[in-house]
Amino acid sequence: NAGVTQTPKFQVLKTGQSMTLQCAQDMNHEYMSWYRQDPGMGLRLIHYSVGAGITDQGEVPNGYNVSRSTTEDFPLRLLSAAPSQTSVYFCASSPGQGRAFFGQGTRLTVV
Amino acid sequence: AQSVTQLGSHVSVSEGALVLLRCNYSSSVPPYLFWYVQYPNQGLQLLLKYTSAATLVKGINGFEAEFKKSETSFHLTKPSAHMSDAAEYFCAGAGSYQLTFGKGTKLSVIP
Numbered sequence: 001n002a003g004v005t006q007t008p009k010f011q012v013l014k015t016g017q018s019m020t021l022q023c024a025q026d027m028n029h030e031y032m033s034w035y036r037q038d039p040g041m042g043l044r045l046i047h048y049s050v051g052a053g054i055t056d057q058g059e060v061p062n063g064y065n066v067s068r069s070t071t072e073d074f075p076l077r078l079l080s081a082a083p084s085q086t087s088v089y090f091c092a093s094s095p096g097q098g099r100a101f102f103g104q105g106t107r108l109t110v111v
Numbered sequence: 112a113q114s115v116t117q118l119g120s121h122v123s124v125s126e127g128a129l130v131l132l133r134c135n136y137s138s139s140v141p142p143y144l145f146w147y148v149q150y151p152n153q154g155l156q157l158l159l160k161y162t163s164a165a166t167l168v169k170g171i172n173g174f175e176a177e178f179k180k181s182e183t184s185f186h187l188t189k190p191s192a193h194m195s196d197a198a199e200y201f202c203a204g205a206g207s208y209q210l211t212f213g214k215g216t217k218l219s220v221i222p
Contacts (some may be wrong), residue, residue, distance in 0.1 A: 004154075031208040033208075033209070033210075035212075040120060040214060040215075041214060042201060042212040042213055042214040042215050043155075043201065043210075043212040044212075045209065045210075048208070048209065050208065058209075090154060090155070092210075094208050096208060097143055097162065097205075098143035098145060098160070098203075098204075098205025098206065098208070098210060099143075099145075099157065099160065100155075100157075100205075100210055102154040102155040102156075103154055104153060104154045105152075105153075105154050
């Protein structure tokens with residue numbers, strides 16, 4: 001079982017560049033979400049989606065864009081990377097009741 | 112607003128000693144509470160989940176947690192620490208889908 005797959009695992013960007021973090025799940029979950037993890041901050045919700053065509057903002061959405069054209073995929077776009085976006089990014093999918101399945105993470109460095 | 116508070120960002124125990132990681136939740140947190148574990152350079156794995164069926168919840172790897180409504184607590188325990196338990200542990204609360212995480216507690220196990 002693949003579960004939740006994130007690509008790439010590592011990325012270095014220059015300030016101002018844009019990129020897309022990919023996330024795919026094969027469990028047919030309606031709910032998907034993106035978190036960023038920073039030391040001492042836990043995981044903070046960036047954006048989430050409750051189904052194809054429906055997205056909403058989480059706690060820290062600025063500088064990020066999402067779309068959900070299929071149940072399986074939920075890409076996260078960085079529009080113009082900033083050093084403050086250096087972080088580890090996790091994608092998760094959920095069948096409900098709070099249970100979440102996480103990807104392995106993308107470690108992003110913005111220089 | 113929902114909140115989950117983990118007491119102690121770093122806990123050290125000797126191998127074989129009791130592990131106690133503390134978590135308190137706000138009274139507005141919906142009924143699902145979780146503990147997740149993150150090993151170095153990996154994603155989050157579910158350790159255990161409380162869903163109101165029983166106040167004492169047993170999880171994987173010998174961990175358990177007790178839900179105490181009067182204390183708004185959901186502390187994680189393990190009777191005897193093993194070296195392989197060294198990781199970061201996150202307490203989280205959820206409604207149907209969205210998770211609210213504590214800031215995490217890094218557990219070190221001393222041989």
